[in-house]
Amino acid sequence: MMRQYLDVKRRHPDHLVFYRMGDFFEMFFDDAVTASKALNITLTRRGQHDGAEIPMCGVPAHSHEAYLSRLIRQGFKVAICDQTEDAAEARKRAGGKALVNRDVVRVITPGTLTEDSLLDARAHNYLAGLSEAQGDLGLAWLDLSTGSFATQPITAEALGAALARLEPGELLLPDRLLARDDIASATQDWKTALTPMPSSRFDSDNARKRLERLFGVAALDAFGSFTRAEIAACGALVDYVELTQAGKVPALSPPSRERDDAVMAIDPATRRNLELTRALDGGRDGTLLATIDRTLTGPGARLLAERLAAPLTEPAAIARRLDLVTLMVEATALRDTMREKLRRVPDIERALQRLSVGRGGPRDLAALRDGLRQAGEIALVLQDDGLRIKPAELPTLIESMSDHTPLVDKLTAALADDLPLLARDGGFIRPGHAAELDELRGLRDDSRRTIAAMEAKYRDSTGVSSLKIRHNNVIGYHIEITQANLGRFEPTGHGFIHRQTMASATRYTTGELADIEGKIGRAADAALSLELKLFEELIAAAIFQATRIAAAGRALAALDVATALAEIAVDERWTRPVIVEGSEFAITGGRHPVVEAALRKQREGAFVANDCDLGAGRRVWLLTGPNMAGKSTFLRQNALIAILAQIGGYVPAESARIGVVDRLFSRVGAADDLARGRSTFMVEMVETAAILNQATARSLVILDEIGRGTATFDGLSIAWATLEHLHEVNCCRALFATHYHELGALASRLEALKPHTMRVKEWQNEVIFLHEVAPGAADRSYGIHVAKLAGLPQAVVTRAEEVLAALEKGDQSGAVSRLADDLPLFAAAPTRPKGLSEGPRASLVEAELRTVNPDELTPKQALDLLYALRQRLPPRD
Ligand SMILES: Nc1ncnc2c1ncn2[C@@H]1O[C@H](COP(=O)(O)OP(=O)(O)O)[C@@H](O)[C@H]1O
Ligand SMILES: [Mg+2]
Numbered sequence: 001m002m003r004q005y006l007d008v009k010r011r012h013p014d015h016l017v018f019y020r021m022g023d024f025f026e027m028f029f030d031d032a033v034t035a036s037k038a039l040n041i042t043l044t045r046r047g048q049h050d051g052a053e054i055p056m057c058g059v060p061a062h063s064h065e066a067y068l069s070r071l072i073r074q075g076f077k078v079a080i081c082d083q084t085e086d087a088a089e090a091r092k093r094a095g096g097k098a099l100v101n102r103d104v105v106r107v108i109t110p111g112t113l114t115e116d117s118l119l120d121a122r123a124h125n126y127l128a129g130l131s132e133a134q135g136d137l138g139l140a141w142l143d144l145s146t147g148s149f150a151t152q153p154i155t156a157e158a159l160g161a162a163l164a165r166l167e168p169g170e171l172l173l174p175d176r177l178l179a180r181d182d183i184a185s186a187t188q189d190w191k192t193a194l195t196p197m198p199s200s201r202f203d204s205d206n207a208r209k210r211l212e213r214l215f216g217v218a219a220l221d222a223f224g225s226f227t228r229a230e231i232a233a234c235g236a237l238v239d240y241v242e243l244t245q246a247g248k249v250p251a252l253s254p255p256s257r258e259r260d261d262a263v264m265a266i267d268p269a270t271r272r273n274l275e276l277t278r279a280l281d282g283g284r285d286g287t288l289l290a291t292i293d294r295t296l297t298g299p300g301a302r303l304l305a306e307r308l309a310a311p312l313t314e315p316a317a318i319a320r321r322l323d324l325v326t327l328m329v330e331a332t333a334l335r336d337t338m339r340e341k342l343r344r345v346p347d348i349e350r351a352l353q354r355l356s357v358g359r360g361g362p363r364d365l366a367a368l369r370d371g372l373r374q375a376g377e378i379a380l381v382l383q384d385d386g387l388r389i390k391p392a393e394l395p396t397l398i399e400s401m402s403d404h405t406p407l408v409d410k411l412t413a414a415l416a417d418d419l420p421l422l423a424r425d426g427g428f429i430r431p432g433h434a435a436e437l438d439e440l441r442g443l444r445d446d447s448r449r450t451i452a453a454m455e456a457k458y459r460d461s462t463g464v465s466s467l468k469i470r471h472n473n474v475i476g477y478h479i480e481i482t483q484a485n486l487g488r489f490e491p492t493g494h495g496f497i498h499r500q501t502m503a504s505a506t507r508y509t510t511g512e513l514a515d516i517e518g519k520i521g522r523a524a525d526a527a528l529s530l531e532l533k534l535f536e537e538l539i540a541a542a543i544f545q546a547t548r549i550a551a552a553g554r555a556l557a558a559l560d561v562a563t564a565l566a567e568i569a570v571d572e573r574w575t576r577p578v579i580v581e582g583s584e585f586a587i588t589g590g591r592h593p594v595v596e597a598a599l600r601k602q603r604e605g606a607f608v609a610n611d612c613d614l615g616a617g618r619r620v621w622l623l624t625g626p627n628m629a630g631k632s633t634f635l636r637q638n639a640l641i642a643i644l645a646q647i648g649g650y651v652p653a654e655s656a657r658i659g660v661v662d663r664l665f666s667r668v669g670a671a672d673d674l675a676r677g678r679s680t681f682m683v684e685m686v687e688t689a690a691i692l693n694q695a696t697a698r699s700l701v702i703l704d705e706i707g708r709g710t711a712t713f714d715g716l717s718i719a720w721a722t723l724e725h726l727h728e729v730n731c732c733r734a735l736f737a738t739h740y741h742e743l744g745a746l747a748s749r750l751e752a753l754k755p756h757t758m759r760v761k762e763w764q765n766e767v768i769f770l771h772e773v774a775p776g777a778a779d780r781s782y783g784i785h786v787a788k789l790a791g792l793p794q795a796v797v798t799r800a801e802e803v804l805a806a807l808e809k810g811d812q813s814g815a816v817s818r819l820a821d822d823l824p825l826f827a828a829a830p831t832r833p834k835g836l837s838e839g840p841r842a843s844l845v846e847a848e849l850r851t852v853n854p855d856e857l858t859p860k861q862a863l864d865l866l867y868a869l870r871q872r873l874p875p876r877d
Contacts, residue, residue: 001099002047002049002054004099004102005017005019005028005081008079008081008102008103008104009028009029009031011104012079012104012107014077015076015077015078015079015107016031016034016035016071016076016077016078016079017031017078017079017081017104018059018064018068018078018079018080018081019081019102020061020080020081020082020083020102021058023060023061023062024058024059024060024061025058025059025060025061025064025080026056026057026058027056027057027058028046028054028055028056029049029054029055030055032055032056032057033055034076035057035071035076036055036057038070038071038074038076039057039059039067039070039071041057041059042057043055043056043057044056044057065115065117065118066117068108068118069117069118072108072109072110072113072118075110075192077107077108077109077110077195078107078108079104079106079107079108080104080105080106080107080108081102081103081104081105082102082103082105083100083101083102084101084102084103084105085100085101086100087100103246104246105246106244106245106246107243107244107246108244109170109195109244110125110169110170110193111125111126111127111128111144111168111169111170111171111172111193111195112127112144112170112240112241112244112245113125113144113145113169114144114145114250114350114353114354114357114359115354115359116347116350119145119350121298121301121347122295122298122301122302122305123301123302123305124143124146124166124167124302124305124306125143125144125145125169126141126142126143126166126167126168126169126170127141127142127143127144127168127169127170127172127237127240127241128140128141128163128166128168128170128171128172128237129141129171129172129173129202129233129234129236129237129240130154130159130171130172130173130174130177130183130187130233131174131177131202131204131229131230131232131233131236132174132176132177132202132229132232133204133227133228133229133231133232134227134228134229136153136227136228136229137153137154137155137156137159137177137229138151138152138153138154138226138227138228138229138230138231138232138233138234139151139152139153139154139159139162139230139233140230140233140234140236140237140255141166141168141237142237142241142252142255144241144250144353145349145350145353146299146302146349146350146353146550146553147250147251147252147253147349147352147353147550148253149234149237149252149253149254149255149256150255150256150257150258151226151230151233151234151255151256151257151258152230152257152258152259152260153227153229153230153260154260156180156182156183156186157182157186157694158260158265159183159186159187160186160189160267160268161265161266161267161268163186163187163189163190163268164189164266164267164268164271165263165266165271165309165310166309167277167309168190168193169193170193170195171187171190171193171194171195172195172197172236172237172240173187173194173195173196173197174196174197174198174199174201174202174236175196175197175198175199176199177199178194178196189268195240197236197240201236201239201240202232202233202235202236203232203235204228204229204231204232204235206235207231207232207233207234207235207236207238207239208220208231208235210235210238210239211231211234211235211238211255214238214249214252215254222254223254223255223256223257224255224256224257225257226255226257230255230257234255238252245357248357248358250353250356250357251352251353251356251543251546251550253550261313261662262312262313262314263310263311263312263313264310264311264312264313264642264643264646264661264662264663264664265662265663265664266309266311266643266663266664267665267690269666269667269687269690270639270664270665270666270667271309273666273667273668274288274636274639274640274643274666275287275288275594276288276289276308276309276643277289277305277308277309286594286598287594288308288593288594288640288643288644289304289305289308291593291594291597292304292565292568292593292644292649293305293564294564294565294567294568295560295561295564296339296342296343296345296560296563296564297342297345297346297347297556297557297560298347298350299347299348299349299553299554299556299557299560300342300556300557300560300561300564302557303557303558303560303561304561304564304565307561307647307648308643308647311642311643311645311646311647312646312647312648313646313660313661313662314660315579315580315581315660317648318579318645318646318647318648319579319648320391320392320393320648321393321562321647321648321649322576322577322579322648322649322650323389323391323392323393324391324393324394324558324559324562324648325562325565325566325569325576325648325649325650326389326391326566326576327387327389327390327391327394327562327566328562328563328565328566328567329566329569329570329576329650330388330389331387331388331389332570334381334382334384334387335563335566335567335570337381338378338381338559338563339563339567341374341377341378341381342374342378342556342559342560342563344370344374345370345371345374345375345556345560346366346367346370346371347367347371348367348368348371348372348549348552348553348556349550349553349554349557351363351364351365351367351368351371352364352368352542352543352546352549352550352553355368355539355542355543356543356546360539361419361420361421361422361423362415362419362420362421362422362423362428362535363419363421365411365415365535365538365539365542366411366415366419368407368411368542368549369408369411369412369415371552371553371556372404372407372408372549372552373404373408373412374556375401375402375404375552375555375556376401376402376403376404376405376408378401378556378559379397379398379401379402382394382397382398383398393558396555397555397558397559400548400551400552400554400555401552401555401556403548404545404548404549404552407541407542407545407549410538410541411538411542413430413433414429414430414433414534414538415428415429415430415538416428416429416430416431417430423531423532423535424528424532426524426527426528426531426532427531428531428535429531429534429535433534434530434534436530437527437530437531437534440523440524440526440527440530441523441527443519443523444520444523444524444527447516447519447520447523448520450516451469451477451513451516452469454469454512454513454516455467455468455469458479458494461494462481462488462489462494463488463489464481464485464488464489466481466482466485467479467480467481467485468480469513475499475500475507476517476521477509477513477514477516477517477520478499478500478507478508478509478513479496479507479508479509479510479513480505480506480507480508481505481506481508482504482505483503483504483505483506486506491506491508494510495510495511495512496508496509496510497509497510497511565648565649565650566650568650569649569650572593572596572652574649574650574651574652574653575650575651575653575654575655575656576650577641577644577645577650577651577653577656577657577658578656578657578658579645579646579658579659579660580657580658580659580660581659581660582659582660583614583615583616583619583659583697583698583733584614584615584657584658584659585612585613585614585615585619585638585642585657585658585659585700585733586612586613586614586615586655586656586657586658587611587612587613587638587641587651587653587655587656587657587658588611588653588654588655588656589609589610589611589653589654589655590609590610590611590612590637590638590641590651590652590653590656591607591609591637591652591653592607592633592634592636592637592640592652593637593640593644593652594640595607595633595637596652607771608630608770608771608772609653609654610634610637610771610772610773611773612634612638612735612773614700614733614734614735616752617751617752618752618754619731619732619733619734619752620723620726620727620733620734620735620736620750620752620753620754621734621735621736621753621754621755621756622723622736622738622743622744622746622747622753622754622755622756622777623635623735623736623737623738623756623757623758623773624737624738624739624740624741624743624744624755624756624757624758624777624778625737625757625758625759625760625778626739626758626760626767626769626778626782626783626785626786627739627782627783627786628769628786628789629758629760629769629771629782630758630769630771630773631704631705631737631758632668632704632737633771634735634737634758634773635666635702635704635735635737636666636702637652638700638702638735639664639666639700639702640652641653641656641658642658642661642664642700643664645658646658646660646661659698660698661698661699661700661733662696662698662699663694663695663696663698663699663700664699664700664702665690665691665694665695665699665700665701665702665703666701666702666703666704667684667687667688667691667702667703667704667706668704668705669684669704669705669706669707669708669715684706684707684708685718688703688706688718688722691703691726691730692722692725692726692729692730695726695730695732696730696732697730697731697732698732699730699732699733700732700733700734701726701730701732701733701734701735702734702735703722703726703734703735703736703737704737705737705738705739706718706719706722706736706738707719707722707738707740708739715740716740716742716743719736719738719740719743720740720743720746723736723743723746723750723753724746724750727750727752727753728750739783741777741778744777747777754775755775755776755777756773756774756775756776757773757774757775757776757777757778758770758771758772758773758774758778759771759772759773759774760782767782767785784797784800784801784804787800794846795846845869845872845873848868848869848872849869852865
């Protein structure tokens with residue numbers, strides 16, 4: 001056995017080998033040490049190998065999926081080595097002490113999962129692969145759990161954005177590419193998902209042949225024209241799937257080619273920063289997706305996430321999606337009916353995939369039955385001629401959801417009401433469906449009646465009224481007599497044969513009972529094998545329709561998304577955006593969906609809506625205003641509105657007219673990125689460089705307090721030059737928030753730069769944030785006010801006010817206005833104000849106050865004291 005094990009292990013050095021022994025999967029040697037630690041299970045020893053004890057640990061076979069999912073989540077890959085014959089077959093093959101044949105039936109890796117228990121129902125799980133041929137790069141990705149398969153040509157520069165969009169569970173990379181610096185840095189966020197492969201596995205000629213064979217075509221051109229690199233990447237994925245599924249390749253749709261300009265480019269930093277599908281803390285709460293997701297099905301949720309990760313750039317395609325949403329917004333009754341039906345739609349995409357790799361069960365067939373039945377009903381509802389709006393996509397959707405009745409009827413007729421998880425448990429074929437099966441079951445049931453009669457007979461003949469005929473899985477049917485009754489008769493006289501003595505009872509059998517048992521067993525075996533045959537037939541019938549079922553699944557997901565987007569649009573009073581070519585960006589009454597929801601939840605007052613107009617002549621907005629005034633919120637809400645609009649959804653605004661955004665950039669100054677081991681300021685600059693190098697005239701750039709991560713004058717200079725570059729060279733639409741109100745000076749020189757500020761009201765010495773964006777520039781930053789709000793000790797606040805007053809009296813303002821014409825002459829250094837190192841004066845007032853006992857003061861004394869204290873305060877300006 002050890003030899004067999006070591007042979008398997010030699011072929012799977014990078015995988016934990018789960019080796020089947022009886023009811024357990026066992027691991028040995030280093031695998032056992034690793035897994036026992038990762039799973040926190042006991043490490044034991046068994047036998048000896050080369051003189052040393054063999055470490056071992058195991059998990060029960062019936063619950064091994066739970067352990068698998070924990071290992072996979074920790075980044076391990078597991079090879080399942082199961083028995084490929086039973087003990088009887090082994091004996092027949094090699095006699096008495098034969099070792100049962102075992103082989104790896106599957107390798108489980110993060111990117112090749114199909115089990116519901118290992119997958120997140122509401123998220124895609126992509127296996128991605130990158131390849132190079134003739135100097136080009138190609139990226140391909142597939143989701144084995146749904147069969148989707150796509151590819152695109154890519155550049156090293158765009159790789160990070162593409163991976164951030166896909167969030168692959170596993171990424172295959174040829175060694176040769178892994179050695180390249182640009183590729184290594186683009187994939188550094190995906191280190192745990194990386195599976196390096198020998199470069200030879202990415203050969204484009206082999207890949208082409210493999211794909212042509214898989215899809216049964218003479219030439220791949222039928223599916224589009226692919227570059228060699230794309231073909232190599234696709235082929236490597238299919239090769240890897242074959243490898244991990246031990247030869248069983250599930251139904252995959254032919255690779256669809258995605259143009260790299262078909263979707264809005266959003267780089268990883270922008271995604272992180274806007275918290276589209278993942279919050280800054282890595283969770284889902286507070287993300288745009290979590291806030292807007294009203295989908296009712298797993299496939300719908302996955303499609304919405306997929307669309308949010310890749311907004312479109314073609315106005316016509318966006319309008320097609322919007323038309324569906326509008327239909328659902330306008331037709332309230334239809335929307336309600338749709339949602340009621342969608343609630344009952346199971347995940348037919350994943351059920352179909354499991355069935356096609358032989359890993360499905362009766363409940364997967366039931367999922368197809370129920371899903372396709374609902375699809376048919378939904379198609380009927382949508383066929384209504386009375387609909388006022390007729391989206392162009394509707395006929396295709398209806399078509400793919402219709403005409404599944406034959407399969408639905410077949411499954412309905414065949415499947416019982418209560419279904420076991422596994423086919424081998426039997427009992428899933430409906431009584432009355434197959435005459436032969438009914439007969440076998442009848443035989444089994446008759447025999448059970450015979451056994452009941454036999455029990456009555458033995459009670460009579462022995463006079464033991466508590467005698468029972470029982471069944472268990474170890475010794476089968478047996479007669480059980482309690483210890484107390486044993487002395488009352490002679491067992492052998494009744495033909496009883498002793499089987500087992502327990503503490504409280506003794507067990508017997510008889511020739512008669514063994515006969516019946518044999519009959520029952522044969523009937524049950526025959527019934528089960530007949531059921532399994534019918535099961536295979538049903539699967540074959542479903543797989544025969546696989547393409548159409550997959551299309552129905554996609555249609556249901558698309559309708560779920562459209563209905564869900566309509567639902568939130570109605571609930572939150574969102575509006576249909578107008579998407580055009582050109583560079584308009586006119587939002588009235590825009591809101592931030594996530595902040596608005598959070599304010600509502602915390603009952604912190606209403607969200608203040610704001611306009612944003614980045615049309616020609618005003619395409620760059622310089623936004624100043626104190627901290628906490630709402631600058632970041634305003635910036636992000638406009639980026640989110642662009643994204644929502646381009647996925648084909650309604651937007652949180654009164655109106656929105658948007659010229660297609662080809663690339664979206666969002667950066668925050670000095671974002672903490674310690675986890676990735678770079679200084680925050682370095683990160684800020686690297687990211688800013690990427691924007692200045694990549695933003696086009698059709699892009700939207702959002703820069704939030706760039707230059708914050710360094711000394712004041714450094715930061716101001718960098719912000720200044722960046723703003724000029726965006727305005728003069730990139731010519732993009734941009735929102736630029738800054739606490740350097742000195743930048744306002746640029747407005748006189750850059751003609752499309754429009755200064756705006758967050759309005760605040762000063763009232764009784766307090767600053768009130770109105771959260772309103774208005775033309776103009778802030779004259780002060782109110783930082784000290786915010787410090788006060790935050791609870792800094794009064795002495796520190798007062799002291800800071802003094803220092804500020806001193807600084808502002810210096811010649812800085814003159815220097816700054818000179819800069820507008822002459823850059824970068826930041827010569828002026830702040831003169832150190834006198835008394836900076838002396839003790840805080842405010843404490844004098846405090847000290848004085850401490851000596852006062854108000855109870856002892858007359859009103860006149862109190863008033864005098866107030867005048868005296870007032871005198872001690874530093875003069876204002
Ligand atoms: N338009 C708005 N309406 C209501 N509250 C807002 C609005 N914008 C921002 N806020 C509130 O103000 C807080 C600070 O906003 P933020 O955008 O971070 O300010 P800044 O970037 O100017 O420091 C937010 O967390 C939110 O609670
Ligand atoms: Mg901010």
